[in-house]
Amino acid sequence: MDDDVQLLDTTLRDGEQAPGVSLSPEQKAEIASLLDEAGVSVIEAGSACTGPGERRTMDRVTDLDLDATVTSFTRGVQHDIDLALDVDVDGVHIVVPSSDRHVEDKVGTTKEGVLESTAELVEYATDHDLWVEVIGEDGSRADLDFLEEIMVAGMDAGADRFAFADTVGHTSPEHAYEAVSRLSQHGPVSTHTHDDLGLAVTNALASIAAGADLVHATVNGIGERAGNVALEEVAIALWHNYDVETVDTEQLYRLSSLVADATGIVLPPNKAVSGDNAFAHESGIHTDGMLKDERMYEPYAPEAVGRERRLVLGKHAGRAGVEAALAEHDVTVEDDDLAEIVAKVKEIGERGRRVTDTDLLAITEDVTGRDRERNVELLDLTAASGNGTPAASVRLRVGDDERTASGTGSGPVDAAMKAVREALRNVEFRLDEYHVDAITGGTDAVVTVDVTLRVGDRTASVAASDADITQASVEAIVDGLDRLLPADDPTGVPADD
Template sequence: MTKRKIKVLDTTLRDGEQTPGVALAPDEKLKIARELDDLGVDIIEAGSAITSAGEREGIKKIVDENLNAEIISFARITKSDIEPALDCGVDAVHLVFPSSDLHIEKKIGKTREDVKDIVAEISRYALDNGLTVELSAEDATRADRGFLKEVFQIGLEEGVQRICICDTVSMMMPEQIYDLFSEFAEIIDVPIAAHCHDDFGVGVANTISALRAGGSEIHATINGLGERAGNSALEEIALAISEFYDDDFETDLKLEKLYEVSKVVEEYTGIPISPTKAVIGANAFAHEAGIHTHGVLSEAKTYEPVAPEKVGQKRRLIFGKHTGKHAIENEIERIGLDASDSQIDKIFKRIKDLGDRGKLVTDAEWTAIIDDVMGRSLEEVVTLEELTVTGGDTVTPTAAVKIKYEDREFIEAGVGVGPVDAAINAIRKVVSGISNISLQEYHVDAISGGTDAMVDVVVKLTDGKRIIDARGSSEDIIKASVQAMLNGVNRLLWDKKLSEGEK
C-alpha cells in the first residue's frame, strides 16, 4: 500500500507567537525558521505581515534566506492583509475567513453572503498576484457544514490550491473530527489541512483523526505553543505518525532533531517546557522508581515506548527515595568506578535518607555522595571569592562577583528584577566566559519555618551534552542561589576534566 505524503505547516512563528507573553525579534524568528527548515517542515507560517514593521522585517529575513520550506503569511480576507504579504515576498498566504455564524455576525458584523463574496474577491486577488492560497475556515467546527461547502467551492472555483479546516477553540472530539474530515475529503480534490487547538487536551488526537479521515496536511507548533491552551504539538504528532501510522503516512521530518528544535524555541520564547511534557520534556525518558530503572536497564522497551535517541533525547536515571540498588550499581559501573557491596549499601542508604526527608537528590549531590563514600575528592574548579549585592526601592538591584577559575580571576556585575536575579545574572556572565554552561531552570525547592528559615534552591544547568540538577542551601536566598549555581558548574567542569583525562 502506498503511503500518503503528509505536509507539515509549522505555525510556531505565528500562532505560537500569539502565546501570551511571547514576542520574537526578527533575528530570533529567522533562527527558529532555520531550525524548522532543517527539521524538514514543508511550510513555515512566518507571521502575519499586516501586524507591524518588525513582523514584516522578520518575514523578509526568512524569505531572503531561501529556505527549502514554503514561506506563508497569515492573512484575513482583506486586500490590506494581502498587500504587505506581497511586499514581503512570501510564497503563499494562509487566507482565513470566519465560518461560524458566531464569528460572522458578532466578530465582523457581516452576513454569510458577504463572506462568500469577499472570499471570492480576495482569493482571486491573491492568486492573480502569484500567491499560493490556502483557504482556511476559522471556527469551522461550529459552522454550518452546508455553508462551509459553499465557501470552499467558491475558493476552489477561483483556483485556491489548499483548504484548511480549523478547530479554533477545540469544539470537537476525535470521532467528530473524523466524521467532519471524512465528509469533506469525499468532495474536495485539493489537499485538506487540519488546524487544531488544545483547549480540551485533544489537539494531537484530533489532528491524527483528521489525517485518518483523509486530511493530508497538518498545522502544528513546536512545544504546543499557541493561544490559550496552545496548538497541536508538532513533536507529538510526528512521533505518533512514526510509531502508529508508519504504514499509512510519511513526512519529511527528521525526528532526531525534535528535541534540539524544541530547546531553541524554549530559549527564544521564554516559555519553559514542563518536565512531564511528552516526547521533549526533561522527564520523558527519566526513571527513578527501582522497578522501572531495573526494567529499563535490563530491556529498554519495558518502560520506554521508543528509544530516546529517536527524538534527540537521552535517558536519565533519577536518584531518590524510589531508587533501587540495581540502578546505583549500573550508574557507578557506567562512569567507570568499581564499588564494593559495602559502598553500594552506604550510597543506597544516603540516597534513601535524603529522599525520606522530602529532598530531591540532585545530580551534584548524587556524585558528591559517590565521591564521599568512595574516597574521591571533587576539586572546586570554580570558587567564589567575593559577592556584593545592592538594591532598594529607588536603586536597580545590582550584584558584583569575583570568581576564581584555575589561576584566573573573573569580576562581573549583573542587574535584575531583584537581588537574586542580579546575582544569578552576574554568575551567568562569568560562567559564559569559562564554558558554554547555561541555566535552564531555577526554583526554590523548600523553605523551613522559623526566623532562621533555611532556603533550598535547585537549578538545572546544561553544557549542551548533559543536563544536571544542583542544590544550594542557606538562610540567605541569595547565597543559596549562588551556591546552587557554583555546585552545578563545578560538577559539570570536574566531570568534563575527568572525562578528558581518561582520554
C-alpha cells in the same frame, strides 16, 4: 493513513498569539531556519497586516530563501493580501467566517456575502501568483453544508486547499472525521486543531484518517488559550504509529528547546517528546528493566528525537540504578556498601529532592570511608550589579594553584560564569543544563540551582542552594568541575607546558 501528510508550522503566527509571547526578528529567523532544516513544508511567518514591525520581521524570514513555502495569515480583505505581497511571501491563508456566530455577530455579513468575497479574494491572490489556503474560521462549529459551500467557492476560484479549523478547540474526533471526510471530496484539506479539550493530537489524527494531508501545528503547542496541536507530538505519533515521516524527528528536541528559550514558556517535565522526564527513569524496577533492555519502558529511543536517556536517582532507587550511576564515574563498591548507599539515596529522595551525581559521590565517600581531596574549590566570590555593567570576580583553588579572575556579563550570574571560565581558561566545559527554582515565595527565598556540567563526554549533575543566586550558581559549577576534572591535572594545562 495517507503517507503523504505534511506539516505546516504556525509557531510564528498562531503560536506567537499566546499571552505574553513576543518574538524578536532574530528569534523568528532562527526558528524559521531550524523548521526548514527539519523539513517542515509550510512556515506561516506571521500576519503582514499586524504592522510595520511584523512586516520587517517577515521580510527577514522571506530573505532566508528557505525550501519551505513561507506564508502570511490574512483577514478576508484585499488590503491584507496586498500587505502580504509587500513582504514577498509565497502564499497566504485567507481567513473567512464560517460559523453563524462569526458570520453574523463578528463580521456582520451574510452567508452569500462570505461566498462572494471568498471567491473574489482567492481570485485576487491567485492572480498575484500566491499559493492560497482558505480557512473557514470556527469551522468546527459551522453548519457543514455551508462549510462545504465555502470550500467549493474557494476551490472554484483557484485556491490550492481549504483548512478545517477547530478555532476554539471544541470538536470531537468523530466530528472532525465527518467534517474532513465531506470536505475532502472537493479537494485537498488541511486541519487546524486547538487543545482546549486536550484533543488536539487526536483531532489532527482523526482529520488525517478522514483525508487531511496538511496539519497546522506549533512547536511545544504554544498558542492562544490551551494552545495549538504540538508539532513534535504530531510528528512523532505519525512516525511511531503510522510509519509516516513528516520531518526529521531528530531535530524535534532542538526545536522545542529553541522555542522554549525564545518564548520563555517553560515545558512541564512530563511533556511528550521534550519534557525533562520524557526519557528519565527513576523507579528501581524500571531502571533495572532499562539496564537489561533499553526498550523495556520506552515506546521509542530518545535518540529518535535528538535526546539521551536519563537514569535518575531518588526515593525509588534500586541497587542496579545506583551501581550503574556509580559506574559512570568509574566507581565500584562492595555489596554491603552498595546497600547502605542505596538506603541513603532513598532517604534524600524521600525528602522530595533529586539526588545529583555529586550527592551520590559524597554519600559513597562517606559510606566507604574513602577520603578525597577536592580538585577545585571556591575560595571567594564577589559580584556587583546595579547602574554599571554587572561584574564579578572569583578566587579558586585548582589543584595546588590559586587563581583569581574577573568577568563582566549581562547580569551578575553571567559575569561570575565568565570569571570562572577565565580562571579555568585551559579547561573546556559546557553547561548542558542550568535551572533555578525558588524554594519559598518571598524575596528572601532560598534558590536551588541545578546544573549539568560536561567536560568531554563526561557529565555531572549538581545542585546548590543559597539565598544568593550568583553564589548558588558558582558553587554548583565549581562542585561539578571538582568532580569532572582529572585529579592528577585539574588545571587542564598540558604536562609539557
